[in-house]
Amino acid sequence: MGAPVSPGHGPGLDLFAAASAEGAWTVGEVTRRARAVIEAGLPPLWVRGEIAGFKAWRSGHWYFSLRDKTAQMRCVMFAKQNFRLPTPSDGMQVFVFARPSMYEEKGEFQLTVMELLSTEQGGLWKLAFEKAKAALTRDGLLDPARKRRLPAFPRRIAVVTSPDGAALRDIQAVVGRRWPVAELIVVPAQVQGAKAEASVCSALNRIRRLPVDVLVVARGGGSVEDLWAFNSERVARAVAAMPMPVISAIGHETDVTLCDLVADLRAPTPSAAAEAATPDRGEVLAQCGVLGQRLARALRTASRHVVERLDRAGDRLVRGIEHRIERSGALLTAHGARLDALSPLRVLGRGYAVARDENGQVLKRVAQLPSGKVFRLRVTDGEVHGRVQ
């Protein structure tokens, strides 16, 4: 009990002194004294109650009241105590481990809270998780339709993780074995502690501007507090806003964080994330072999098409010529008919005759036919011989 008091007054109330203005206590003296009494009489203790009037200050300190049906009291929880905790909300039933004291400037009885536990199902973590998840769902960030396909042959793979954790070593080993064609861009971040949230967000922000095909966010296993940065709504929104597909591998297989939920793919371990991000070089080489065969087959097909086209062209040529020949035949018949019409045999048919001498010379004039001349007479159905008389 080291609180200073006015001279002449011992511990306990001096009713006579209080009765006169002479030697009255100052406000500061009373509050200091009250604080000393409270701190001596009430050691740190567990208190149960309901949170009311919760307010988080920019400094990170939390101010709220704890109440039950009959009473309430002011509480403060400083940033260095609360930084690992999700933010509670009004109406929540909690246990606090606190030091009772007096906030002298306001003359208020106050609990300085050192630990805060929720009595609700799953505790404060679970509640905060569900609250953030509900906000992300409302904004459509957990919609399965948002999930993007991973690139088949990534050229640049970015990794956000602790620079000296096992996660990075595992990822490097897997990518080196399966797909060394890629370039691995490591963006170190603090993955636990008070600065983890800001550190992960700033790492994501830097990757935004890099030409990266796929991003892996990884962290090995840990307690729920250790993984908390990956349950922060801020980190989840930053992951959802990345321009490239994101694979998330946080904690062990049983831990599902908000980061896992908003990512395009959730992998159970960092190694599995690296496997999902890469094709296998051996398999791709085998595919190249198949492609080579297909290429040769395609060339054969192409040349067969050329030959077929030539054949078709040849057929058309032959058909064209045949057509010409047919037409020529018809023409010939027509000419024949016309020729026939002009034939001298037709004239003979009408009753005329042609006289020729023994040499075949046509005899047209009287002078050519002296008496006794032998001639041949061609009529329509044959020839007869005669002599002029």
Place this chain on the structure above:
Amino acid sequence: MAEFSKQLERLEAIMRRLESEDLDLDEALKLFEEGVERLRAAREQLQQAELKVKKVLEIESPS
């Protein structure tokens, strides 16, 4: 060297062109040669690769 996935995309396009019916033999041969060359380049890219790891701190310009 062209990006691996670009190589494969071009190969796909070559195949489709070769498998279509309106090619000169001359054009088909040219495409085939290009296909073979790209396939060879892709294979080489796969076989010679060695993983490069960069820390962003190293490649970032001071700003």
